[in-house]
Every structure is written in C-alpha cells, then in structure tokens.
Amino acid sequence: MSESVLIDQAICLPAQEVEALIKGQTIATIPRMFIDPGRQFALYPTNTSTLSLPLEPYYNANLQKIAVNNVARVNSERVLIKVWAKCELCQILDDTEPLDVLSKSTIWSKEALKEVLLQYHYIFLAYLRVYELDKPIEVSITSTSQFIPLSQPTIVIEPKPVFNDRTFAQRKHQLENRQPPLHPQLEELQSAIASLTISQPAAKQLDDDIKVFLGWSSDKLIKLPDPDLAWINDIAKLGDRSIEQDDKKTNYQAGTDFENVVRDSLELLGFTIDYAHKGGAGGLDLFCSKPYPLFGECKAGRKIPNDTAVQLLNLGMLRRPDLFSQAAKLIIGPGEPTTQLQDAAKIQGMAIIKPETLQKLVKLQSNHCNSVDLFKLKEYLKAGQSDEEIEKYIDQIYTDINLRSQIITAVKELSEQDNETAKATHPSFTVTEIRVHYNATHNPRLNDEVVHDLLIELSSPLTGYLGRIKGSNWNSDRFYFLRDLLVN
Template sequence: MNQQFSIPTALCLPVPDIEALIQGRTIAALPRMFIRPGQRFALYPADSSASIKAWAKCELCQILDETKPLEILSKLTIWTPQVLKEILQKQQYLFLAYLRVYQLPQLQEISVNPNIQEKLGKFVSLPNSLTVSEATPILNDRTFAQRKHQLEKLEPSLYHELEELQSAIASLSISQPAAKQLDDDMKVFLGWSSEKLIKQPDPDLAWINNIAALGNRSKQEDEWKNNYQAGTDFENIVRDSLEFLGFTIDYAHKGGAGGLDLFCSKPYPLFGECKAGKKIPNPTAVQLLNLGTLRRPDLFNQATKLIIGPGQATTQLQDAAKVHNMAIINPETLEKLVKLQSNHRNSIDLFKLKEYLKAGQSDEEVEKYIDQVYKEMSLRSQIITVVKELSEQDNQSSKATHQGFTVTETRVHYNANTTHNPKLNDEAVHDLLIELSSPLTGYLGRIKGSDWKSDRFYFLRNLLIN
C-alpha cells in the first residue's frame, strides 16, 4: 500500500512548464530559489484556472551558470537557449530542479491567488493541505533514472528529431483521435510517459463486458423484456463481437423469426446461430443446417459453422453438431476472445482460430488457442526484456557502446535465464527480433549488418501483457 503524505505548499510555475512535466516531456523546472531534495509540493499553474493536477518531489537541485552548454541543456528540457540566456542575465544563476511528478487522482480546484504572477517560480501556501501518495508516477523508476542521468551528464538526446515531430503531432491530437494515438505511442517510445497511464479503458468498448450476460438471459432477469427482444440483443452483440475480431459481417442476414442469425463473408465464410437463455435447444444444429443451406447453398457445406449459446450442450445436440461439422461455444468464451483482442489489438489470427473451432462443444479448444496467444506474446515480451537488460548493463559500463546487440548475445542472455522456456537457437531468436523491430511493431530498433548474424538490435519500448 502506498504511503500517504500531507502537502501544505505548492510551487507556482508557468502553465506550459506544468503541462510538460505532466506529459513526461521534461523532468526539470526552473524555480527562483534552491529547492531541498526530498521536498514535496503541489504544482500550481500561474493562470486564472487554479486547477492542480499533479504534485512533485524534488530529487535534485543544481545551480548552473553561463559556463554550462546551454544548447544541450535546451535540447534536454523545454526552454530555448535564448530563454535560458535571458534568465542568466537577470539572476546570474539557473536553479534547475529535477522533479519526480505524480498525478493526483482528481483535479483540485483552489481559489486563485490575486498576486500569482509575482509568485512565479516561488512557493505559495495552499488553502487546505493535499493528501497525496506515490501511486501514479508520470514516469516509472527506470525511465526517470535514465532521464535524470542524461540531464545530469548533459548527454544529448538520441531522438531529437522525433521529439520535434511529437511536438508537431501534439497540436493535432486534441481534435483527431488517430493523431492522439500516434502522440501517445510516441510519448511511450520517447520515455515521456508510461503505457499504464496512457492505456485507459475505452468507454466505447464497455459493451464487451456484457457479452456473457446477454447470452445467459433468463425470464426472471428479464421480466420486462420478451424472449424475442432478449434474443435480438444477444444476436446484435455477437455480430459486434465477430466484427471486432476481424470478420466482415453480411448485414443482409439479420436474424429474426425464420432468419439466419449471422453470416460472415471474410476472411472466410462463417454461418452462425445465436441462442440466449439457460441452454441451447436441441434443434439448433438442424435449424442452422436448414437456414444456411437455404440462404447460401453454394457456400454452406465448406464454410465454418458456429453455434453460440449458454451451458453445456446436450448429447443429442453435440452429436448433431459433429455430424454437420458445427462448433459450439459459450458466450463466456466469445467474451474472452473479444477482451483479448481489446487488450492486444490484432493478436487474434482468425485462420488459426478456425483450426480450434472443432465440431461439437469446443470451448476447451478455443481456450487452448487463447492460452497459445498469451504464450506467444509472453515469449516476445521476454525477448524485449532481454534486449532491455543488455542495454541497461551496457549503460552502466564504462565502455558503453550503445550500438545494440547481436542475435547470439540476445540468445545467450535469454537462455541463461532458467525461467525462460522454450530454449531458443539463433535462427528462432533472429526471427523474433526481426518481427519486434518491424516499423509496424516498433518494440525494438535494428541496425542492419552484412548478414543476419551481424544485425544488431536495441530496446525501444516494453510489451505490456494484460
């Protein structure tokens, strides 16, 4: 459990400076006095809104003069060389505070200080003390330590051009969702933010939590809703689910009395029958056979056929499903598939999934596929972690090269960990490294060598598995 602290004061800073700290674009502030390391305070914006979003702890405070390379300092912070020079001309020294910033669980509105501009860069008393904890740091421990080391040593940024590109994209992210997603991804890539803070639940996907509930309907739970409407609700959410997984739904088939519940045309033909309630009626397989043959006789025999409904299918229904090569799964299994796709977009290969849709009750088979997807993601996450660990070891070495790591170095480090299974050879590791360094994934970077054994790979971002 995170320890709580009471904060009675706030450091007044310009709004752009506070936003940069909250976004993870910088870890530095320019107060007008020396701040004692370990001191905690809220971040008070010098404008008329007086909304406090975050608090900070000072990790280090340096006193810099004009002998420091301001061009490099500028590239590691948010201030231009000209701004830094102007401050030095006014007060001879720069007080550079390294701040570990934490988000507040909710905005704190306070009364506006009428003399706030006079307090810029100074501490002000809060009307009421804030109770805070270190539960939500803007940057994780490792990232903050790296940024702090880089700023202390005035080591130039490796991605200055990307930082400039991110600044340009940020202005578009307010109104364009696609730009916001790219902006978020770039912040994680640059180490300006953590995926845990960015990856918030999408309110538009709240429906995925209702798939199983709509499939397991009962009259007692739905006294106000007739059976037809309850069944229609389930059909609709099944269509949404399959579409979310990547199927193309043919909306000419919308179910209803005497109608085929669903037909997917791509990436392969799939006929489906949905049943909400306590169990799937025995005639369901025959019903799907008759409707599918009637509607699309040219496709039905060779197509994938799926029955989705609650409970364990009876022996009679399972026998009929096996004869006609129909898979049966519960709403809970469908919900697990959709949640996997929601947490890890494009992780489900519909052609591989097809192999697990066995005739008869196939929940266990589909569960095996879900487990396999997680195992494959876990393996890739381990490879990324190996490259990350090698990078950290290299950073701590006095002979640091920062030139990435070969396939063999990665394989040796991976296999040395007794918890890593399966053990891999160079060819398998190379295949994984190439996949993870693709521009479409972007977890690793690649420096191409004269042959595949001399390729070198370096860490970019984590693969978090939910």
C-alpha cells in the same frame, strides 16, 4: 530517496514550463540564478516568464499551444502547486554554446536562448527531477522573486517521481549530450491531440501511449476498460438464459439480443457481417462474407434445440447455395448438445460453441488487438462440440503473448542492470546477450534465430515495445527497451 523531505520553499517558473515538466516533455528549466545541485523545492506556476518575448517565438512549436492554454489557467491570486523537484545538475552556459543544438534538445526556441544570453550574459540550465505531491498546495502569494517561502510547508514521506530512475537517467544523458528528439513527428502528433484528451478517451489513450514511447512518461501502458465494449461481459449471460438476470424478457427478445451481440462479437474479431441476413422468423441468423464465408445460427435459452443443425443447413442452402457447402458453419448456444445434434453437426461440418467460449475469444481480442488470426481460428472450428479446441487456441495465443512479454522483460532487466553497474543511460544489447539472459530464467530455451525474429517483431513501428539499432548483419543488430507489454 528513502528519507522524508521537507518542502518549505518554491521556485517561481512560467506555468507552461511547469506543465511541460509535469508531462515529461522536458526535465530542465532556465532559472534566473544558479541552483545548487541537491536543492529541493516546490514548482510555483506563474504568468510571468524570464523574458518579455511573446509565446510564439519563445518556445518550440510543439509547446506553444500547451503554453497558451496553461498561461490562461493560472489565477494570479490563488495558485495550486502540484509538484516539487530536486535539482540534479545546473550548468552555466555562455555564448560558446551552440544555441541551435541546445534548442533542438530543449523546449526553447533559438531566439529565446539568444535573448537570455543578451539580457543575462549566461544561461543557467537546471536539470530537475520532478515528484508529485500527495496533495496540491494552494498559495495566494504573488512575487517577482525567483524563490518564495511557503506559508504551509509540507513533508513528503514517499516521493513519487514523474520518471523512474532508468528513464530519468536516459533523459538526463540525452540533454547533457545535446541529443535532439528521436521522433519529432510523434512529438508533433502528441501536440496536435493534446487539446482532445479531456473530452475524448481514445485521444487520451493515444496521448499516454505516445508519451511512454517518447520517454516523456515511465508509466506502464495500462489499457483502461473501454465503456463502449462493456457488452463483451454480457455475451454469456445473453446466450445462456439459465444465468439470464432479466426473467421478464420474452424468448423472441432474448433471441434477438443474442443474435445482435454475436454479430458485434464476430465484427470485433474481424469478420465482415452481411446485414442482409438478420435472423427472425425463417431467416438466416448471420452470414459473414470476409475473410471467408461463415454461416451461423444463434440460440439463446437453456439448451440448443435438436433441429438446429438441420435448420442451419436448410437456411444456408436456401440463401447462398453457391457458398454453403465449402463455408465455415457455426452454431452458438448454451448447454450440452444432445447426441442427435452432435451427430447432425458432424455430418454437416458444423462447429458448436457455447456463449462463454465466444466471450473469452472476444475478450482476448479486445485486450490484445488483432491477436486472433481468423484463418487459424477456422482450423479449430471442428465439426461437433468445439469449445475445447477453441480453448486450446486461446491458450496458445496467451502463450505466444507471454513469450513476447518475457523477451521484453529480459531487455528491460538488462537495461536496469546496466544502469546500476556502468551508469549507462541508453543501453542496447545484442541478440545473444538477450537470449542468454532470457534462457537463464525461462523455458523453453530459445536459440539466437528465434530470439532475433521475436525482437524484430517487437521493435516494429507498429508495435514499438523495443527499439532497434540495425547492424551490418542480423547478428549485430542491437535492441533497447521502450515499454512493457501487459498481459490481460
């Protein structure tokens, strides 16, 4: 739709149905009259419904709570219109329609659909493609008519659909074929957390993720910065006082702040911190007990003192002589270590890294949860200066994530091509088809076995980037696109 659109009328719909259309929970409504396909109009939320039934039996369980909340919000004197729609299809259904099947494919209960048939003898099921308005329209009209004129018509230059073309085509196909929800348990979970999304950012992120997975939203999953993790951006600054902005901070306070942020960093990476060791005068800065023993010494300043390796050796042997010799040992501090410190660290098997390197590692873990394998990380903690080795590990992780993102993109591109040519609405593809499409534009070339392993990983319920239709053997499995993997 490239031409401008004039919106000069609105259809009056129950507020809960308008909200469900906006949220992507449905693409259909039940008007009181037939709507010609191609007709365009704003969606006016009202307190009234098509029927005189209470909300509880009117909508399916997952929508009831949302329905009550939205009816309570509607002010009969002044209403904000947020979206407009284009009717893509309108079906006329009679008493031969299996209402139990229709109910499972829509937001209405079987009892409500029976009541519509009883009152009107037909059910008009309108499929609506919904678009956001650049600016809400405030109206003060109250009317019992199905359509009302807008006193202030608006012209839409660049339509902003709730769904992209591919997602809407899938949803339309599912409804036309009366396909029930694929994941009813997830719909129940989404309904349960809906009321928490305003006050709790974590619930909002989970709600967004679930809606994309269910196909209620075609937005890419964008991970918003977590305000509770803002400290990650200060790791390097707290460790390297040459870039420290607070010059009034004492050496003792600077050291304590850096020790604390290192403990937070290692915990986020997955280590279990033993808080019996909290540094201070004559104390061991940090000890991690799981997944393997790790002893650490933190030095905030402009460079690491020469005796740091000896200090870590003495404190480690004093506190935990039973573990120290076989444990991982880590010194974290700024600047280039002297030859004396380097030699001592190599003899004692101690790795030295800069605060900047720790910050990169923690930021990677924050952006891509559980991407850092602590046992693999241990292999890169080489005796002496280890920044280059850790950088290699970070680069390898990003390479692995990029590969998976490219495989997902290959499946997505195949889906979009299939929609354009065959008008398929829920396309899926074999391992070979995906491998051929991937290899046409990417290096290194992959074989079917490698691609299948990656597809199985990406279609796991714990990742959910792809869906899988299991075949009789691994080579007959089929996969389809669900959501993007953004590389941060």
